[in-house]
Amino acid sequence: MAVARTVSWPFLRRFKNIFAIAKKFTEKSHKNPPLLEMQPPCWNLLPAKPVRRLISTDDSASHRRPTAALSLVPQRIVLDTSVLIADPMSMHAFAGCAVVIPLTVVEELDGLKTRMDDVGRAARTALRNIEELRRRAGGSLAEPTPLSDDPESATLHIEVNGVQHDRLAEHGLDAVVPDNRIIGAAIGQSLIGPTCLVSNDAALRIKAAHLGLTADEHHPVARTIAERMMGWVTLEADAEAVDSLYQAGYVEADRVPGCEHLYNNNFVVVRNGSQSALARLHDGRLTLLDSNVPEAWGLRARNKEQRFALELLLDPDIAVIALDGRAGTGKTVMAVAAGLEQVVEHRRYERLAVYRPLVPVGRADVGFLPGGLEEKLDPWMSAIHDAIVALTQERSSRDARSLIEDLSDRGQLTLESVTFLRGRSLQGQFVVVDEAQNLEPTTLKTILTRIGEGTKVVFTGDTSQIDAPYMGESNNALAVLIQAF
Numbered sequence: 001m002a003v004a005r006t007v008s009w010p011f012l013r014r015f016k017n018i019f020a021i022a023k024k025f026t027e028k029s030h031k032n033p034p035l036l037e038m039q040p041p042c043w044n045l046l047p048a049k050p051v052r053r054l055i056s057t058d059d060s061a062s063h064r065r066p067t068a069a070l071s072l073v074p075q076r077i078v079l080d081t082s083v084l085i086a087d088p089m090s091m092h093a094f095a096g097c098a099v100v101i102p103l104t105v106v107e108e109l110d111g112l113k114t115r116m117d118d119v120g121r122a123a124r125t126a127l128r129n130i131e132e133l134r135r136r137a138g139g140s141l142a143e144p145t146p147l148s149d150d151p152e153s154a155t156l157h158i159e160v161n162g163v164q165h166d167r168l169a170e171h172g173l174d175a176v177v178p179d180n181r182i183i184g185a186a187i188g189q190s191l192i193g194p195t196c197l198v199s200n201d202a203a204l205r206i207k208a209a210h211l212g213l214t215a216d217e218h219h220p221v222a223r224t225i226a227e228r229m230m231g232w233v234t235l236e237a238d239a240e241a242v243d244s245l246y247q248a249g250y251v252e253a254d255r256v257p258g259c260e261h262l263y264n265n266n267f268v269v270v271r272n273g274s275q276s277a278l279a280r281l282h283d284g285r286l287t288l289l290d291s292n293v294p295e296a297w298g299l300r301a302r303n304k305e306q307r308f309a310l311e312l313l314l315d316p317d318i319a320v321i322a323l324d325g326r327a328g329t330g331k332t333v334m335a336v337a338a339g340l341e342q343v344v345e346h347r348r349y350e351r352l353a354v355y356r357p358l359v360p361v362g363r364a365d366v367g368f369l370p371g372g373l374e375e376k377l378d379p380w381m382s383a384i385h386d387a388i389v390a391l392t393q394e395r396s397s398r399d400a401r402s403l404i405e406d407l408s409d410r411g412q413l414t415l416e417s418v419t420f421l422r423g424r425s426l427q428g429q430f431v432v433v434d435e436a437q438n439l440e441p442t443t444l445k446t447i448l449t450r451i452g453e454g455t456k457v458v459f460t461g462d463t464s465q466i467d468a469p470y471m472g473e474s475n476n477a478l479a480v481l482i483q484a485f
Helices: 027-031 081-086 103-112 118-136 165-170 178-190 202-210 239-248 304-313 331-345 373-391 397-409 441-448 477-484
Strands: 019-021 076-079 098-102 155-159 195-198 214-216 232-236 250-252 267-272 275-282 285-288 320-324 351-356 413-417 429-433 456-461
Touching: 076 178, 081 103, 081 118, 098 103, 098 178, 103 118, 103 155, 103 178, 118 155, 118 441, 155 178, 165 178, 178 195, 178 202, 195 202, 202 214, 232 304, 239 250, 239 267, 239 275, 239 285, 267 304, 275 304, 304 320, 304 331, 320 331, 320 477, 331 351, 331 373, 331 429, 331 456, 351 373, 373 397, 397 413, 441 477, 456 477
Parallel strands: 076 098, 076 195, 098 155, 195 214, 232 267, 320 456, 351 413, 351 429, 429 456
Antiparallel strands: 019 320, 250 285, 267 275, 275 285
């Protein structure tokens, strides 16, 4: 069928961040994975240390014992349920510390384990990890047990007592409430040594701090939001380097100061006075971007950030891309446009597969929507429908839906929930994972292990807009992907 692909895109704004993780699928890499190259994610940072979060050891609160009496006592790390849900392996993140899990946390994990979503999966994983350690300890975690054979490893034990009913009552906190019992357990630990309550629940941290405890948030990786790589950088160069870039189409990277900290597929705005050029780093060379702005399904980039994104989206040698930007910057529309261009026009991939997490703003689950599976998923895919409407702007919404149905009937387009990815093998597909900031980090592994030969996967999202509980800007799947590679 004829498809009109002219689009006016006035609503697009500037990208905040563009990230790309690239690896060529050579014949060797197909036979011998890994899929991704493990590279530091920022040109001015060292790789993350095993201790992924630095915890304050301030013991100045009045209820703690004198420092001299505590000098040989390891720091106590009391973990909240939200931390184990966000990162089931978080107990290993505090080398040299005494990690404490209140029994109340185990009860809460037990109540969550039957959920058929990321939270339930994380709860089951955390419980399995604790159970494995219990067996290694000989049947009980009542006493501190090393997490590994490493002498610098943390220890773990489950705290049954030490709820501190009287102390909680002084502040009007009911010890029956699970969160208050966790705080009480932390108060009990603070009588033994310097203690930090680690929780991703802001209310819990506020209450704990009010009672004189040190409270902190857990981040699966140590880098902060401000330290993330942008995917592009502006560098100053001499006039000869800029001239060489324009005349020869490339310049050796060592002629541009600052390139030594960059990695393949980083983009560079090379400047000299009023002159500037857009280039891409590859194999030690800065290659000038084509003067012809790339186009995908009638869509043209409106600024350099979108230009960089389209360069990667349309490059078949790039296996994994992460786009993180504010609402309205065009992440989803560009990903869908690039997918349609390469599936329908160039037949480079067999189909465009779009996956979204079922995490609503209003917390109404998919099971409460009427109809069969396709009808239940339809409201969740409205953002994808809107993107296709934007790409066929001269047509009506009804025509856009007809296009979706036609592509679906031909097997060139699928719209599904991330829930149904487990057990799948995605071969020769252009995969878009939308709203990736609402996915648990453990789900990221599930998705990446589904990718087969000839598949490209694009993660889009906004790490400042988190609808899923137990997660924040730094411990969701999109943030972990960006920071890990």
